Amino acid sequence: MPTNTSYNKQDLKVLLLEGVHPVAEDIFRRDGYDNVTYHKTALSESELLDTIRDYHFIGIRSRSQLTESVLNAANKLVAVGCFCIGTNQVNLDAAQSRGIPVFNAPYSNTRSVAELVLGEMIMLLRGIPAKNAAAHRGEWHKSAAQSNEARGKTLGIIGYGHIGTQLGILAEGIGMKVRFFDIENKLTLGNAEQVAELNDLLSSSDVVSLHVPETPETKGMMGQTQIAQMKQDSILINASRGTVVDIDALAQALEDKRLAGAAIDVFPTEPKSNSEEFQSPLRAFDNVILTPHIGGSTQEAQENIAIEVADKMIKYSNNGSTMSAVNFPQVSLPEHDNRHRILHIHHNRPGVLTQINQILSENNVNISGQYLQTQGDLGYVVTDIEDGSSQTALDKMRQIEGTIRARILY
Numbered sequence: 001m002p003t004n005t006s007y008n009k010q011d012l013k014v015l016l017l018e019g020v021h022p023v024a025e026d027i028f029r030r031d032g033y034d035n036v037t038y039h040k041t042a043l044s045e046s047e048l049l050d051t052i053r054d055y056h057f058i059g060i061r062s063r064s065q066l067t068e069s070v071l072n073a074a075n076k077l078v079a080v081g082c083f084c085i086g087t088n089q090v091n092l093d094a095a096q097s098r099g100i101p102v103f104n105a106p107y108s109n110t111r112s113v114a115e116l117v118l119g120e121m122i123m124l125l126r127g128i129p130a131k132n133a134a135a136h137r138g139e140w141h142k143s144a145a146q147s148n149e150a151r152g153k154t155l156g157i158i159g160y161g162h163i164g165t166q167l168g169i170l171a172e173g174i175g176m177k178v179r180f181f182d183i184e185n186k187l188t189l190g191n192a193e194q195v196a197e198l199n200d201l202l203s204s205s206d207v208v209s210l211h212v213p214e215t216p217e218t219k220g221m222m223g224q225t226q227i228a229q230m231k232q233d234s235i236l237i238n239a240s241r242g243t244v245v246d247i248d249a250l251a252q253a254l255e256d257k258r259l260a261g262a263a264i265d266v267f268p269t270e271p272k273s274n275s276e277e278f279q280s281p282l283r284a285f286d287n288v289i290l291t292p293h294i295g296g297s298t299q300e301a302q303e304n305i306a307i308e309v310a311d312k313m314i315k316y317s318n319n320g321s322t323m324s325a326v327n328f329p330q331v332s333l334p335e336h337d338n339r340h341r342i343l344h345i346h347h348n349r350p351g352v353l354t355q356i357n358q359i360l361s362e363n364n365v366n367i368s369g370q371y372l373q374t375q376g377d378l379g380y381v382v383t384d385i386e387d388g389s390s391q392t393a394l395d396k397m398r399q400i401e402g403t404i405r406a407r408i409l410y
């Protein structure tokens with residue numbers, strides 16, 4: 001249901017990129033945000049620099065890079081929606097320091113990734129990708145050589161989070177033994193076993209599958225040394241982030257017949273659009289499944305993501321709630337029917353709350369509810385008020401030292 005706001009929703013411009021599921025556009029329009037621009041592709045940095053200044057909301061997937069310069073140009077930007085899990089394509093600190101929350105969908109496509117990896121693992125253990133490629137060329141490789149059941153084999157999962165755990169359960173369901181390596185101590189599901197050292201996992205697994213985020217520590221974490229620690233004729237799967245595996249080292253291990261195969265969904269450099277050629281040394285190998293970053297691309301996942309992220313952006317716009325923002329203090333707010341709500345975003349320093357309340361008191365504004373949350377250098381104070389001059393109070397709050405932005409909802 002459209003809610004009343006202090007602004008005209010039709011004046012707020014929404015830019016949806018990278019073919020996010022169309023239900024996102026429907027959700028914005030249904031709530032009264034009629035000014036939606038929808039693109040099937042990503043925009044380059046220079047295109048974003050030209051375009052973003054007009055928009056209040058932007059929805060992207062993993063290709064569009066919201067760098068500090070792009071965010072500098074985004075004068076009107078209120079919030080960013082990443083219609084995916086990963087948020088490494090956004091400079092989160094730069095967004096935070098400008099008071100822009102970034103939302104994502106941390107769970108909606110995890111099952112899709114786990115299912116794809118399970119399928120790839122079974123295919124690779126049977127040597128199907130190479131046999132399939134040969135059959136397409138007219139060759140007939142009827143042989144059981146290097147063709148194995150998954151039952152009884154060991155799957156080593158690196159990163160036992162939302163995807164890693166689901167994969168572990170699915171793999172145990174077909175009789176695999178599951179071991180995992182994670183930097184955190186994790187509650188193990190099923191009969192999975194956490195191992196303390198990465199090389200222990202690598203040297204004992206028939207299949208190694210990566211499910212870590214992109215961080216400084218995971219960049220290149222599967223390099224020449226780690227790949228050399230993997231068992232002879234084992235399989236490497238990466239559907240996490242392209243920077244995690246050294247592709248040249250993997251290509252060399254395949255060339256040397258150290259590994260039996262691989263499945264790679266994410267790459268250090270990915271084409272910006274479907275019309276750009278995909279370049280990779282892995283194209284030379286029949287025993288490698290190459291997929292165009294579609295681990296989470298199912299109808300079910302994309303629709304759920306669109307609903308989740310569009311709802312979060314609209315809720316923030318209409319009501320100020322920031323639940324599950326990845327770079328912002330998280331506040332879950334009740335509706336504010338018949339009350340004005342002032343949102344104040346500031347650098348987290350002592351005395352700001354006192355000054356806000358002083359201003360409200362001096363303007364005879366009666367507070368009916370107040371919420372404060374901080375994260376790092378950012379403070380977020382939400383004040384519901386019943387009477388008094390809210391616009392004057394807002395104008396004064398904007399003068400408080402350290403204020404990044406403030407707005408009012410009614």
Ligand SMILES: NC(=O)c1ccc[n+]([C@@H]2O[C@H](COP(=O)([O-])OP(=O)(O)OC[C@H]3O[C@@H](n4cnc5c(N)ncnc54)[C@H](O)[C@@H]3O)[C@@H](O)[C@H]2O)c1
Nearest residue numbers: 085086159160161162163182183211212213239240295296
């Ligand atoms: N291919 C796709 O289309 C696709 C789709 C969804 C997610 N992803 C990517 O998959 C990855 C995992 O997603 P998730 O939802 O399971 O994330 P998650 O945050 O739930 O789990 C990540 C796990 O990795 C662990 N970890 C972090 N750093 C580590 C390190 N250095 N060594 C070992 N473990 C480490 C964390 O403790 C956590 O348990 C993310 O990079 C995400 O962007 C890709």
Ligand SMILES: O=C(O)CC[C@@H](O)C(=O)O
Nearest residue numbers: 061062063084085086296
């Ligand atoms: O949809 C995408 O572009 C990214 C999918 C995936 O990598 C994610 O981070 O959720």
